[in-house]
Every structure is written in structure tokens, then in C-alpha cells.
Amino acid sequence: MSGRAVGDVSVIGSLGHYVDALVHPSVQADPLARARHRAFIAPRLIGSLTALVAFPAWLAWRGAPSALEVLVFCWLAAPILVSYYLSRTGRYENAHLLSALALTGVVTVVAAKTGGIGSFAAIWLVVVPLEAALSASRRVVALASTMALGAAGLLVGLTASGHLPAQIGVGHDAGALAALGIVSASLYATGLALGAESLARKSFWLLYAEEDRYRLLARNMTDVITRHGHNGAVLFVSPAAEPLFGARAAELRGHGLFDRVHIADRPAYLNALADAAAHGLSGSVEFRVRRDPDVAGEPVRFIWIEMRCRPLDRAVAGPEGATREVVAVMRDVTERKEQERAVEESRAEAERANSAKSRFLATMSHELRTPLNAVIGFSDMLINEKSLKITPERRLEYARLINESGSHLLSVVNDILDMSKLETGEFEIRPEPFALAPVVRSCCDLLELKAREQDIRLETAVDPTLPELVADKRAIKQILINLLSNAVKFTDRGGCVTVAARREGARLAITVEDNGIGIREADLARCGDPFFQSRDSYDRPHHGTGLGLSIVKGLVGLHGGEIGMTSRLGAGTCVTVRIPLDCDPARGGRAAPRATATSTVRRLNLPGDPPPEPLPSDETSDEAAFAVKKRA
Numbered sequence: 001m002s003g004r005a006v007g008d009v010s011v012i013g014s015l016g017h018y019v020d021a022l023v024h025p026s027v028q029a030d031p032l033a034r035a036r037h038r039a040f041i042a043p044r045l046i047g048s049l050t051a052l053v054a055f056p057a058w059l060a061w062r063g064a065p066s067a068l069e070v071l072v073f074c075w076l077a078a079p080i081l082v083s084y085y086l087s088r089t090g091r092y093e094n095a096h097l098l099s100a101l102a103l104t105g106v107v108t109v110v111a112a113k114t115g116g117i118g119s120f121a122a123i124w125l126v127v128v129p130l131e132a133a134l135s136a137s138r139r140v141v142a143l144a145s146t147m148a149l150g151a152a153g154l155l156v157g158l159t160a161s162g163h164l165p166a167q168i169g170v171g172h173d174a175g176a177l178a179a180l181g182i183v184s185a186s187l188y189a190t191g192l193a194l195g196a197e198s199l200a201r202k203s204f205w206l207l208y209a210e211e212d213r214y215r216l217l218a219r220n221m222t223d224v225i226t227r228h229g230h231n232g233a234v235l236f237v238s239p240a241a242e243p244l245f246g247a248r249a250a251e252l253r254g255h256g257l258f259d260r261v262h263i264a265d266r267p268a269y270l271n272a273l274a275d276a277a278a279h280g281l282s283g284s285v286e287f288r289v290r291r292d293p294d295v296a297g298e299p300v301r302f303i304w305i306e307m308r309c310r311p312l313d314r315a316v317a318g319p320e321g322a323t324r325e326v327v328a329v330m331r332d333v334t335e336r337k338e339q340e341r342a343v344e345e346s347r348a349e350a351e352r353a354n355s356a357k358s359r360f361l362a363t364m365s366h367e368l369r370t371p372l373n374a375v376i377g378f379s380d381m382l383i384n385e386k387s388l389k390i391t392p393e394r395r396l397e398y399a400r401l402i403n404e405s406g407s408h409l410l411s412v413v414n415d416i417l418d419m420s421k422l423e424t425g426e427f428e429i430r431p432e433p434f435a436l437a438p439v440v441r442s443c444c445d446l447l448e449l450k451a452r453e454q455d456i457r458l459e460t461a462v463d464p465t466l467p468e469l470v471a472d473k474r475a476i477k478q479i480l481i482n483l484l485s486n487a488v489k490f491t492d493r494g495g496c497v498t499v500a501a502r503r504e505g506a507r508l509a510i511t512v513e514d515n516g517i518g519i520r521e522a523d524l525a526r527c528g529d530p531f532f533q534s535r536d537s538y539d540r541p542h543h544g545t546g547l548g549l550s551i552v553k554g555l556v557g558l559h560g561g562e563i564g565m566t567s568r569l570g571a572g573t574c575v576t577v578r579i580p581l582d583c584d585p586a587r588g589g590r591a592a593p594r595a596t597a598t599s600t601v602r603r604l605n606l607p608g609d610p611p612p613e614p615l616p617s618d619e620t621s622d623e624a625a626f627a628v629k630k631r632a
Contacts, residue, residue, distance in 0.1 A: 044082065078106075096140045112155065224330040272309055281311075282309065434471075435466075436476075458488075469581060470583055479510075480510070491514045495515050496514070508579055
């Protein structure tokens with residue numbers, strides 16, 4: 001029994017493979033079209049072949065067939081031929097039309113031979129449009145219905161005119177033949193109905209499987225898929241939108257997504273959708289979208305979204321003409337935008353470093369060449385003093401000039417070395433207690449001769465009740481010398497430079513004020529940048545590297561202090577340094593951590609300074625450290 005069942009399954013499977021092989025290659029990739037071709041070919045082949053195989057048995061039972069019976073059996077070859085036509089060409093609608101034409105022809109001939117419109121075969125004309133309905137084509141159904149109605153009208157006309165026999169032929173009872181016609185037509189219609197149901201079920205499962213695949217993709221894709229109306233309203237949004245935007249999909253429909261777009265980016269967002277809807281243009285746009293926080297209390301932030309949109313194929317008629325719906329794919333590109341910004345900042349920093357290097361080379365070439373030329377030139381003259389007949393007074397003057405040039409050259413080198421130590425964090429402070437007043441007087445004494453040569457008064461106003469300062473005495477002295485040197489350098493003859501010190505709570509405020517040429521407000525923000533020198537039409541040229549104030553800012557920062565500067569063009573400049581009274585960390589003082597000079601300069605509160613921005617401690621952007629390392 002089991003062997004017979006296996007054999008039956010094998011036969012059915014073989015027939016199925018044979019029918020699959022007959023399906024035209026053009027529809028093999030489309031499951032629904034392939035199912036329709038199979039539903040057309042299989043019953044016609046099986047039915048016709050079964051009838052033809054039964055033809056000998058019919059002859060043995062009936063004897064010699066009549067002409068009508070021979071016609072009917074010959075017609076059984078028509079479905080096979082139509083199936084072969086479909087298998088070779090793949091033209092599904094044409095095959096249905098040929099099948100309807102063949103069925104209408106044989107039914108008309110049989111009905112005409114057996115009583116006209118009252119024949120048992122006339123009922124088969126009802127089956128013709130039903131069979132055509134399986135084609136899912138209105139054109140095929142309309143043509144098949146026209147054929148059936150035309151054949152019925154022809155039979156009615158021939159019967160009414162008396163051209164057809166009034167009695168039923170072929171030697172059978174009229175009632176039996178009518179019953180045979182109705183039963184056979186019903187069975188054939190039942191087969192058609194089952195075929196239609198099979199196709200409908202196949203279509204449903206194919207559609208369900210396709211939708212399931214799309215649902216699976218929509219749930220697991222990180223990109224968000226949206227469908228927009230002609231006015232930009234969101235009609236559909238995939239589930240991936242919830243983790244991306246931090247909001248439920250229902251909140252994004254309509255104009256919910258538009259309300260979250262950054263107000264500055266809304267025109268670009270709407271233009272991209274409008275171009276796709278009205279003009280059929282595909283494109284992409286980047287914009288910012290507000291994202292709700294995952295945890296209550298967290299701040300709302302904006303993320304960067306890249307949206308690629310394209311129009312749907314179908315157009316929708318509206319008051320402004322035909323427009324299309326738009327499908328868009330969105331993804332989070334915040335990380336890429338941050339990388340681009342970092343690259344842009346690095347490029348700008350590299351350009352600034354390159355400019356600083358050029359400025360450093362230009363400054364250093366002048367600052368080093370000038371004293372070296374003086375040293376070499378005057379020393380050559382001293383070597384050749386006999387031939388040049390140099391007098392002792394002139395020899396003394398040359399020696400003095402060589403000494404001054406060497407001292408200036410040493411000062412330049414010391415400034416560069418100090419700046420390099422501040423950049424690399426190798427400049428260490430050694431706090432010790434000391435009185436400030438003697439240090440101020442000492443620094444003023446060092447600058448007294450230079451000030452006297454320029455007829456500039458040096459005045460001090462140090463509070464005698466100041467407590468001892470715990471700081472690096474050498475660094476404080478260098479701060480004062482640099483500030484006093486700048487003040488004397490930029491003060492005209494007959495001017496005055498004042499040094500004052502007072503206590504402000506736990507800090508000490510040291511002020512150096514002059515009534516010199518002053519600084520433009522535009523230049524005030526850059527004072528303290530390495531190698532920056534304010535040289536404008538209001539200023540006579542002054543020699544210097546532009547490192548003095550930068551070194552001051554770095555040293556003040558190492559003490560945990562801050563520096564402030566005010567100035568007015570033509571009225572003078574006032575520089576105030578505020579540092580803690582106790583800068584020793586071991587004694588609980590407030591000392592700043594070691595840092596590069598660049599970060600220190602940016603952390604101090606000079607008027608016009610840019611906002612704080614942390615820099616890596618192992619990188620130096622200042623041109624001084626760059627030059628020193630290159631020379632080393």
C-alpha cells in the first residue's frame with residue numbers, strides 16, 4: 001500500500017516538474033505569473049490527454065462515432081495547442097483569447113447541430129467569460145464575453161429563421177442531453193472556480209510573504225524609511241525611527257518630523273521633498289533634527305541626518321497639477337559631521353601653525369641677524385684697528401655696541417628657551433616665602449638706567465603691610481621685568497611708569513601702568529599671543545620678539561593666577577597680575593597644574609580672549625617650541 005502511495009506521489013511530482021518545464025522563461029522569476037501559467041497549462045493538458053486516452057473506450061462502447069462526436073474529440077487537441085503556444089511565447093492574454101475562441105467555436109457548432117439555442121450545448125457559452133476571468137485582464141474578459149454573446153445571438157437568429165433543426169439529434173433523449181450539458185458545464189465551471197481560488201490563495205500568500213520580508217527589513221534596518229505626501233507630510237515611517245529620534249512613530253507622522261527639524265535647516269528639508277514631488281528629482285540633503293533624551297532630565301540635543309529622497313512612480317492629481325509621493329531614507333551622520341568638523345579644525349590649526357612658523361622665521365631672522373651683524377661688523381673693525389686707525393674712544397664705543405648686541409641676542413635666546421619650556425611643561429616653579437617690596441625695587445633698579453635715558457619716571461606704590469608671598473621668586477621677578485620693560489619701551493619721553501601692589505583677599509594684585517602710546521582695541525585681544533607685536537600707523541617700530549607678554553601669561557598661569565589688561569590708544573596701558581598669596585601646593589595653596597603655554601594663555605582672562613578650549617598636553621602649536629626643536 002505504501003509502495004503504491006509513493007508511486008502516486010512520484011507520478012504527480014513528475015507531472016508537476018513537466019508542467020514547470022513548460023512555463024515560459026520570461027515568467028520564471030515571478031511567482032504569481034508562474035502560478036497563473038501553471039494554472040492555465042496543467043488542466044488543459046491533463047483534461048485533453050485524459051479525454052483522448054478515453055477515446056478508444058468510447059468507440060468500443062458506442063461503436064462507430066458520428067460526425068459530431070468526431071468534431072468534439074478533435075476539439076480536445078485545441079487546448080493542447082494553446083498550451084504549447086503559451087509555453088513557447090509566454091503571451092498569457094493571447095493564450096486566453098485563443099482558448100475562449102476555440103471553446104466558443106465548438107460550442108456553437110455542437111449547438112447548431114443539436115437544436116440551436118435550445119441545445120444542451122448552449123449552456124456552455126456561459127463558461128466562456130468565466131474561463132476568461134482567470135486571466136485577470138479586463139480586455140480578455142470583454143473580448144470573451146463578446147464572443148459568447150455573439151455566438152448566442154447567432155444561434156437565436158438561426159433558430160428563429162428555421163435554418164436549424166428543431167429536434168435534438170444524435171439519437172438521445174432531449175432531457176438526458178440537457179442534463180448532460182448542464183452537469184458538464186457545471187463541472188467545468190467548478191474547475192474554473194477552484195483554479196480561481198487557488199490563484200487567489202497563491203496571490204495572498206505571495207503578498208503576505210513579500211510584506212513579511214519588507215516588515216523584517218523595516219524592523220532590522222538602522223536607516224529610517226519614510227513616505228511623504230506632496231506637501232511633505234509623513235504618511236509612513238519605519239520602526240527604526242523610534243531609536244533614532246527618541247520618539248514614537250505616531251508622533252512623527254503628519255508634520256511631527258518637520259517640527260523636529262532645526263529651524264535653520266527647514267528650507268533645505270522642504271526643498272528636497274518639493275523637488276522630488278513636483279519635478280521628479282532624486283536628491284539628498286543633510287539637516288539637524290531634535291532628538292528626545294532617553295532618560296528624563298537629560299538635555300535635548302540635535303543630531304545630523306542625511307536624507308535621500310526619490311519620487312514614487314505613481315502621480316497624484318492636485319490643484320497645482322500632478323505631484324508624486326516621495327520615499328525617503330534617513331540615516332544618522334552625526335559622527336561623520338563631527339569628524340569633518342575635527343578635520344576642518346585640524347586644517348585651520350595647521351594653517352595657523354604654518355602662518356605662525358612663517359611669522360616666527362621672519363621675526364627671528366630679523367632679531368638674530370641684527371645683533372649678529374653688529375657683533376661681526378664691529379669685531380672685524382677691532383681686528384683691523386691698525387689699518388683703520390681706530391682711536392681708543394672709538395674702540396670703546398665699538399666694544400660697548402658689541403656688548404649690547406650680545407646682551408640683546410642672549411635675551412632673545414633666553415626668551416625662546418623660556419617659551420619652549422612653558423610649551424612643553426618643563427618650566428617648574430619652586431615656591432618660597434619672600435617679601436614683594438624688595439623684589440619690586442630690584443626690578444625697578446634694573447630698568448632705572450634705561451628709563452632715565454628716555455626721560456621716563458619709574459614710580460612704585462607697594463602696600464607696606466603686604467604679607468609675605470609664597471611663590472617662585474625668580475618667576476615673579478621675570479614677570480615684573482618683562483612688564484616694566486614693555487611699559488618703558490612703549491612710553492614716550494617724559495612719560496611715567498607706575499608699579500603698584502595690593503592685597504585682594506587671598507590673592508595679591510600687581511599692577512604696571514604707563515601713559516604711553518596704548519594699544520588698539522582690535523589688537524588688545526591678541527596681546528599675549530606668541531610673536532605678536534602691535535605695529536600700526538599709530539606706533540613707531542620697536543625691536544622685540546613679541547614673547548615677553550606670552551612668557552608673563554605662562555608664568556602667571558603656573559602660579560594659578562590670571563592676568564588682565566586694559567588700554568586706550570594714546571592714553572596708556574594698565575596690566576594687572578593676580579596670583580594667590582600662597583602658591584605652594586604642598587602647603588594647601590592654589591597652584592595651577594602644569595600645562596602648555598598655549599593652553600595657559602587661552603585659560604587666562606584677557607579682554608577679548610577666545611573661550612576656553614582644552615588642547616592635548618603632548619602637542620605644541622606655538623612656533624617657538626617648533627623652532628627650538630628643529631634647531632636641536
